[in-house]
Amino acid sequence: MPELVLPTMETVNPEPRELVAEKAESSLDIKNLSPEERKMVEEFAKSIDVTDSTVLVQYGAPAQSKISAFSDSMLNNYRTKDLGEQGKLLTDLVVEIGEFDTAAQKKGFFTSMKRQFEKTMAQYNKVNANVDTIVHKLEDHKRQLIKDVAMFDQLYEKNAEYFKEISLYIIAGKERLKEINDVTIPELAAKAEATGDQNDLQALRDMKDVVVRFDKKLNDLMLSRMISIQMAPQIRMLQSNETQLADKIQSTIMNSIPLWKNQIVIALGLNNAKAALQAQRQVTDMTNELLKKNSEMLKTGTIEIAKESERGIVDIETLRQTNSDLITTINEVVRIQDEGKAKRLAAEQELQKMEGELKQAVLAAAVRKNQ
Structure with a gap:
């Protein structure tokens, strides 16, 4: 089985890879190929032996x-990763800093400044x-x-x-198929007649069967081509996600x-330098600040509780989406079944037609032999 060997992409077309992929996606016409590619495809198309079953299969x-193999390698690459670890580390970081702030707020205001400072320092x-x-x-994850x-x-x-x-x-397969339909089959039909x-x-019948098989094979290749088309934006999206996460980690660090x-260092320095009168003022300021915070927390908590209590177990948007998906699924199944039924009926009629044509051809041949 001859194998299509690509010349280097830079030799065939010096444009960026993204543009090459976009142009190739727009059309599978040989006219859109570069002269080097067209020559290579035309020569390869001539070497395709459609009468060889192995060639058709391979x-x-x-x-x-x-x-x-490329799809498998991408999947395996992600199977070996703990994709949630970076997010967990960032969450742990927030928790650690939050615990320090909470512990600082719980310190007694009427203990000595030295004792309060020592406890705060130990917690820090x-x-x-x-x-x-x-x-x-x-940092390891960022690298x-x-x-x-x-x-x-x-x-x-x-x-x-x-x-x-x-x-x-x-493209090479389509060119070979075109040659068979335009040249080979008419020649065989004329000879048989x-x-x-x-x-x-x-x-003649064998060649027509070959055309059907080869056309199916090209359709399979079109499916593989679509996988490759879809993979391009998927790769870019995954790359963008990891870039954003790396930027987030970098910003955090x-x-x-x-x-x-x-x-924290500034706060510790101020606490250590303040005198007794400043400490008393701090007590007063902190008391007022706590009252404000508690008031704000009470307000926020009450509002959030009220909102949550009014919320249903399942949002109506969720039910609407699931209902829409279910209707779409049912309609799609019915459409596919109808199409399948129509195709089977058409195939049955075509088989009956083909059987009649074959009988007529054999009968005609037998009559001509007896004459």
């Missing part, structure tokens, strides 16, 4: 197997150690995400190559953590 298989050291551990893990973003560029390039290859297989020989009639530590 046609385009190399390109299909590459796309299949504990949270700071936990935060540093989480940050180290986030892996950056590697994955570069890997997705390579995957996109590979998919563009496989897409181009299978498109050329389809002229000789009336059963072997010639059978040769470089901005949020230093800001939090800076604010």
